[in-house]
Amino acid sequence: MLYAPVRLRVERDVIVRIRRHLLGKGAINVSIGSQVSPSDIIGTAQVLSGFRIINISQTLGISPKDTENFLKRKIGERIFKGELLAEKVDVLGRKKIITSPNDGTLEHLNEETGDLRITFLSKKVELPAGVFGIVEDIDKIKGRVIIKTQASIVHGMFGTGRVRDGILHLVGKRDQLIDKSFSTPALEGKILVGGSLVFKDTISSCISNGVSGIITGGINSKEYKGMAGGRLVFPKKLETEIGISLVVCEGFGSISIGSDIYEVLSEANGKFTTIDGNSGKIFLPSFEANSLNKIKSTVLPPISQDPLYIYNKYQEQVELKKGSKVRVIGNTYAGEQGNVIAVDNSETVLASGIRAHLVTIETQRRKIQVPVANLEVIDYSF
Amino acid sequence: MANLSGLFDSFDNLDQIDINSLLIWLKGVPIVSVQLENYLANKILYPATVPITAIDMKIDLAILREVLRLNGPKIGSLEESLLGDNPFLNTTLRKIIIPEKFLSFVPDLINLTWAFVDGLLLNRKKKDLYEDLWTVVLVGDSDEIVGSVLLPEFGSKQENLDISIQGENYKIKAGSLTRISCSKPRCELAYTITNGNILGKNAGAIELYGGKLGLMIDGRMY
Numbered sequence: 001m002l003y004a005p006v007r008l009r010v011e012r013d014v015i016v017r018i019r020r021h022l023l024g025k026g027a028i029n030v031s032i033g034s035q036v037s038p039s040d041i042i043g044t045a046q047v048l049s050g051f052r053i054i055n056i057s058q059t060l061g062i063s064p065k066d067t068e069n070f071l072k073r074k075i076g077e078r079i080f081k082g083e084l085l086a087e088k089v090d091v092l093g094r095k096k097i098i099t100s101p102n103d104g105t106l107e108h109l110n111e112e113t114g115d116l117r118i119t120f121l122s123k124k125v126e127l128p129a130g131v132f133g134i135v136e137d138i139d140k141i142k143g144r145v146i147i148k149t150q151a152s153i154v155h156g157m158f159g160t161g162r163v164r165d166g167i168l169h170l171v172g173k174r175d176q177l178i179d180k181s182f183s184t185p186a187l188e189g190k191i192l193v194g195g196s197l198v199f200k201d202t203i204s205s206c207i208s209n210g211v212s213g214i215i216t217g218g219i220n221s222k223e224y225k226g227m228a229g230g231r232l233v234f235p236k237k238l239e240t241e242i243g244i245s246l247v248v249c250e251g252f253g254s255i256s257i258g259s260d261i262y263e264v265l266s267e268a269n270g271k272f273t274t275i276d277g278n279s280g281k282i283f284l285p286s287f288e289a290n291s292l293n294k295i296k297s298t299v300l301p302p303i304s305q306d307p308l309y310i311y312n313k314y315q316e317q318v319e320l321k322k323g324s325k326v327r328v329i330g331n332t333y334a335g336e337q338g339n340v341i342a343v344d345n346s347e348t349v350l351a352s353g354i355r356a357h358l359v360t361i362e363t364q365r366r367k368i369q370v371p372v373a374n375l376e377v378i379d380y381s382f
Numbered sequence: 383m384a385n386l387s388g389l390f391d392s393f394d395n396l397d398q399i400d401i402n403s404l405l406i407w408l409k410g411v412p413i414v415s416v417q418l419e420n421y422l423a424n425k426i427l428y429p430a431t432v433p434i435t436a437i438d439m440k441i442d443l444a445i446l447r448e449v450l451r452l453n454g455p456k457i458g459s460l461e462e463s464l465l466g467d468n469p470f471l472n473t474t475l476r477k478i479i480i481p482e483k484f485l486s487f488v489p490d491l492i493n494l495t496w497a498f499v500d501g502l503l504l505n506r507k508k509k510d511l512y513e514d515l516w517t518v519v520l521v522g523d524s525d526e527i528v529g530s531v532l533l534p535e536f537g538s539k540q541e542n543l544d545i546s547i548q549g550e551n552y553k554i555k556a557g558s559l560t561r562i563s564c565s566k567p568r569c570e571l572a573y574t575i576t577n578g579n580i581l582g583k584n585a586g587a588i589e590l591y592g593g594k595l596g597l598m599i600d601g602r603m604y
Contacts, residue, residue, distance in 0.1 A: 157427065220416055221423030225397070232397040232426050251427055253420035330431030331421050332438060352439035353489050354432050374431045 002343055002357055003317040004326065007376045009249075010264050011153045013291075015298040017136060018151070018274055018283055019163060022143030023047050023125050030145065032138060036129035038272060038287060042145055043127040050120050052101060057114025060088040060096050064114035071116070075106050079118070086116075130165060130272040131285035132292050137303050148300060150291040152268075154249070154261050154282040156215070158234060160227045161245030161277030166191040166212035168273040168284070170266065174217065175256035180205045187211050191245075191273050193265050197254040198246075199223070206244055213245040213275040215265065215282060217335065218255035224248070245277035255335035258327060259364065260378060318377050320359060325379035328361070328370050337378065338363035388429030389442065389487035390449070392469075396426050399448045407444035407500075411437055432487060443488065443497050450501025471502045476512060478502065478531060482522030491528065491595050492561050499531055499600055508533075511582040517591045518598075529564065529595030536603055537577030546572045547597065560599040564592035571597070 022028070026045030036042060056071070057064040070086045073079050079100040086098040104118040133149030169190040171182045176195030180202050183192075188210035194202075198216040200223045206214060225232060227242050249261050257265070264284065274283040320326070324340040342360040349355050356371035390396055399422060401415050408418070421441055425431070433439040455468045470479050478498050488494040495518055503516070516531040534543050536556035543554040547562060547569055554560050556578075569592040574585040581588065590597065 218420075221419045222416070224423070232423055233394075234427055252423035253417065329424075329428045330434075331424050332434040334424065350432075350434055351436050352433040352442075353436075354439075354487065355489065356432060371432050371434065374428075374434070 002320045002359070002372050004320050004324075004372060004375045004377050005317050007155075007327070007378055009155050009258065009327075009378050010260050011155075012264070013150055013152055013286060013294075015148065015295055015300060016151050016153065016283065017146050017148050017300065017303075018131065018133075018285070020127060020130065020145045020147060020165075021163075022127055024122075024143075026125075026127075026143060028138050028140055028143065028145060030129075030135050030138070032135055034135040035133075035292065036135060036147060037132050037289070038128065038130055038285075040129045041126045042129045042135070043143065045125050045127065045143060046122050047125045051107065051117055052104075052120070053115050053117050054085075054098065054101075055114050056086050056098060056109075056116050059098055060086060062088060062114070065111050067111065067114045067116070068109055071106070071109070073106050075109055078105050078121075079103070128272075130274075132287065132289060133285075133295055134292075146303065148295055148298075150286040150295055152264055152284040152286070154215075154247075154264060154284065156247035156249045156261075156280035156282065157251055158224075159245065159247040159275075159277035159280040160224070160240045160242065161213065161275075162239070162241050163274060163276045164191070164212040164245045165272065165274040168193060168265065168268050168271055170269045171195075174259070174262040177254065178202050178214075178216065183209050183211065185209050191215065191275050193257070193262075193269075196256045200226075203227075203242075203244065203246070207242070211244060213247070213277065215247050215249065215257070215275065217248070217250040217257040218253050219246070219248050221252045224252070239278040245275045247275055247277055247280050247282055250335040251329075253334070258335060258337050258378075260325075260337065320372065320375070320377070324377055326359070326361060326375045327378045328368075328374055329376055330374045332374070333368055333370060336361070336363050336368065338368075341367070388431070389446065389484055390425055391429035392481065393449045393453060395452055396422060396445070396449055398452060399445065403448050403451075404441075404444050407447055408440060411440055413437070413441070439488070443493060446484075446488070446497045447501040450498060451504075454502045454506075470498065473513075476516050478516050478518045480518065480520050482520045482526075485520075492598070495529075495531070495595060495598060496559065499598070503531075503533065503600070504602070511579075514581050515588070515590060518593075518595055526593070527567070527591045528593035530590040530592070530597050532571075532580065532590070532597060532599045534573075534575060534580045534599065534601060535578050536575070536601065539603065541575065541577050543573060543575045543578070543580075543599070543601065545599075554599050554601055556601050556603060558599075558601045560601065561595075562597045562599070564596040565594065566592045568592065569597065 022043050022045035024045040024047040028043040030042045056067045072084045080103045083100050085100045088096045102120050104120040107119045108117045131149040133147040136148050137146040166189045170193045172195045178194035178198045183205035191213040194216040196217045228240050249257050268284040328336045338361040341362050344358045347355040348358050358369045360369050433442045514533050518529045520526045539556050541556045545552050572587040
């Protein structure tokens with residue numbers, strides 16, 4: 001008998017607790033025991049001003065010391081999003097313009113570099129519940145609400161970034177390379193589902209555009225190292241944060257998002273989603289009102305013992321047999337999924353010189369033979 | 383069959399390997415640094431996976447060489463300790479220690495031993511002339527001596543080493559890597575080298591350990 005480790009990748013419709021956070025100081029509008037639906041506003045916050053630096057001289061192609069002459073507002077004045085900030089007209093009458101990216105105040109102009117600093121105005125931001133559920137805990141000081149809800153959970157391989165939420169948005173096919181062109185300002189606040197590989201430039205552009213999170217099949221290790229504190233240690237011990245949350249579902253390099261995960265993400269396209277980069281998990285809440293019955297009747301451990309859903313990582317092994325759904329790990333055929341159609345009883349000498357028991361797998365596109373050591377079982381429910 | 387623990391899960395610093403150093407071992411292998419970085423990162427993620435292709439095996443051996451170099455004895459460490467302070471090289475007893483489980487991932491003992499020589503002895507400054515001769519030990523449930531590694535010092539690139547072992551004569555060129563079968567537990571070797579030496583002499587006879595590996599002669603000039 002041959003055995004392979006089990007990996008839990010997708011859990012459908014389980015009862016979990018999720019955290020909802022105010023984005024700044026504010027008030028919580030619900031009480032413990034309240035029943036909430038996705039559009040209910042559970043709190044409001046005043047988001048403190050941030051700032052943005054725009055290099056006016058580079059954008060207009062002028063000398064830094066001349067920048068002030070091209071500004072359409074004076075330092076200290078207020079400006080609203082989309083209003084004209086600076087303008088240059090060349091000798092042929094062609095215009096180059098810069099508009100304000102947000103509501104704010106022109107705070108400072110650096111005449112040596114041409115950098116203009118705009119301080120954003122604080123604004124009121126409402127916090128919707130985002131899910132059907134029951135409020136189980138409130139921390140007014142931290143502005144945090146814990147809601148018991150029903151969700152499907154995707155267990156990615158690893159990731160980075162704190163818990164964030166947003167509307168899930170599929171930007172490409174599961175095997176597509178996701179370059180910078182996929183990132184636009186219209187994706188602000190969204191969680192993007194990318195393809196097989198997301199590039200550093202894409203991540204930088206998404207941060208600039210205010211994207212909440214990215215879900216991808218693979219990432220280049222050098223770029224992940226840069227985001228995860230310079231080391232590749234699994235399970236990752238330190239929590240890291242770079243202004244966006246990222247969950248990598250398969251591994252390093254260009255690896256398509258597995259069909260099991262892509263299927264559940266496709267079903268959640270356009271819906272509210274929570275992503276926890278540091279634990280590599282994605283929470284896809286149920287939007288069926290009748291889920292409330294299951295939520296009410298399911299008892300979870302007390303919050304003091306288990307504040308959030310705790311995933312007990314499966315380390316056990318199961319017997320490989322015909323019909324087992326498996327995923328290839330390692331570097332050759334990485335991430336391919338399929339069903340076992342044959343398990344060899346005797347060992348075969350591979351091209352590498354290693355003797356190994358081979359397993360034949362039928363994937364969507366082809367049949368492949370893989371050593372047992374390079375497999376994990378992803379569906380052991382049958 | 384239980385899942386084997388991996389070749390690389392003995393090491394917790396694989397991510398410290400310099401990719402350019404790896405590429406030096408992979409001349410002629412069609413792989414670029416980004417692919418190699420990702421290959422290494424996936425090995426860290428799944429240390430128990432086995433190489434399928436011959437190229438995968440070359441990459442794994444390159445990784446092994448570099449990670450042994452990183453984890454080999456460091457200058458100034460407690461090398462004088464009788465039991466040795468390093469799991470792979472006992473400099474006091476002049477033993478190269480190969481965990482038997484590594485053979486599950488690199489079944490060719492000769493290639494595996496060369497990886498250990500490259501990782502642990504290449505460019506190593508010899509403290510004394512006795513470091514010309516190392517015993518290779520496979521360590522598992524019990525220890526097994528499998529052979530010896532000889533590191534002659536050649537005076538020039540044109541030099542040859544003449545040896546006689548178990549009645550057979552061999553001419554070893556400077557710069558070459560040679561393996562000679564010597565299955566007896568102890569083997570007698572006679573040698574002459576005009577411009578160079580072994581154990582401080584340019585001619586002599588020594589008794590060394592044999593076994594299933596035999597004698598490996600590293601003629602590279604460090």
